[in-house]
Amino acid sequence: MTVAEPRVAIVGAGPAGIYAADILLGLAPAASIDLFEKLPAPYGLVRYGVAPDHPRIRKITDALHDVLVSPRIRLLCNVEIGVDVEIEELRAAYDGVIVATGADLDVRLDIPGIDLPGSFGAAAFVAWYDGHPDVGRTWPLEAESVAVLGAGNVALDVTRILAKHASALTHTDTPDAVLDQLAASPLREVHLFARRGPADVRFSAMELRELAEQDDVDVIVDAEELVLDEHAERMVAQFSQRRVVVRTMTEWAALGPAVRTASRRIHLHLRQRPVRLLGADRVTGIEMERTASDELGRMVGTGELLRYDVGAVYRAVGYRSAAVPGMPFDADRGVVPHTDGRVVDGAGVPIPRLYATGWIKRGPIGLIGSTKSDAAQTVRHLVDDLAETEPISRWEESIDRLDHAVDLGGWLRIDAAERSAGAERGRERTKIVDRDEMLAHAKQEQTTDQRRRGVTGTFR
DSSP states (O other): OOOSSOEEEEEOOSHHHHHHHHHHHHHOTTOEEEEEESSSSSOHHHHHSSOTTOHHHHTHHHHHHHHHTOTTEEEEESOOBTTTBOHHHHHHHOSEEEEOOOOOEEOOOOSTTTTSTTEEEHHHHHHHHTTOTTSOSOOOOOOSEEEEEOSSHHHHHHHHHHHSOGGGGTTSOOOHHHHHHHHTOOOOEEEEEOSSOTTTOOOOHHHHHHTTSSTTEEEEEOGGGGOOOHHHHHHHHHOHHHHHHHHHHHHHHTOOGGGOOOSEEEEEEOSEEEEEEEOSSSOOEEEEEEEEEOTTSOEEEEEEEEEEOOSEEEEOSOEEOOOOTTSOOBTTTTBOOEETTEEEOTTSOEEEEEEEOTHHHHOSOOOHHHHHHHHHHHHHHHHHHHTTSOOOOOOOSBOGGGTTOBOHHHHHHHHHHHHHHHHTTTSSOOOOOOHHHHHHHHTTTHHHHHHHHTOSSBOO
16 A cells, blocks of 8 residues: 555755755655754754855755745754663554765774874864764864875865865855954965875866965976876776876976975875874874885885874774664674665674665765665665555654754755854854754744744654
């Protein structure tokens, strides 16, 4: 029996969750969706994981907003699964539950000295400069020379924000406290280390070029590290993006000392992997080992060690998901076990009405296009299952404990307050970072909104 008017819960209001909602409304136009988010604001990593000097990417929020205003979607921010409501309660109340909580934890790098003060995960630093409400408001920007480890775009973002002069961010939504601390930073040099060679780094060509498009920042590359072996030559011949990346770095390497006059410099080091962090009571340096690719293109150590004096190390070696209370979780892979989006138990049997999409489903890989196709796969299976199941008995128990939830109206009031604060500074917006302040804006006229939109009451 097909559920005529299915009601679905989606946990996570980032791109994966919102795209899933959009696709579901297309495949099941009679569906109603409750979209849960633990933060007071939606948009996930688009709001709290994209560097503030990337307005092109951040404009994705406009498309996400267009989905949220659907009358068949009810937004419930500031609601945490496992704290405010349980997965089992959602499964009892909805015809389907899609979990799309993303990945916002750092992958651990297990080398000696990694826990020294001055060793930071990229996820925490990104959350800080993006004004995440659950991180501290200060950051120890005390070192003149720092290292960034990683061969992907997050490493580029971290490197760029560290090296960028704060004055170049004043037009963005960067919180004022972040701008003040970046302006006071004594930094002079950033060493960006990639374990891979020039043809194998995971930098996008556009973001790589942005390193050198900053005022008063030089990018320095050693030409000897750009020599292509047979594997690299095959990669460059096959893939245009890799050709552009290699060509960009080659152009930088050709620049002479006479044109390198900036007060801040980025040193891009290739084919080096971290061995240990140096220091007694805090980071004072890093030891790296040169790598080379074998006949299969795998990076292996050569035994040659190099040391660099740095006062801080930022690890951008990958994100991973956190377990969701009440759901199976593969801790080794950092994902929810599933079969094409249907969450499965320890025996591999699908758990009724429970699904996953996004990075918690497939791991932190792929861009927006991958997120959309991934959500489509999950939603199609949910819709197929709806056609084969009886409608469930709705949970009618009052959920007045969710009177702290921030609905769409509450989020729009936060949004308006940020835009107003930005206008006073000549920007599009200035992000509000304090959770209590966000909630104070959201709760204005909340009683009227709650009665109109049914934020408090029952799952129905």
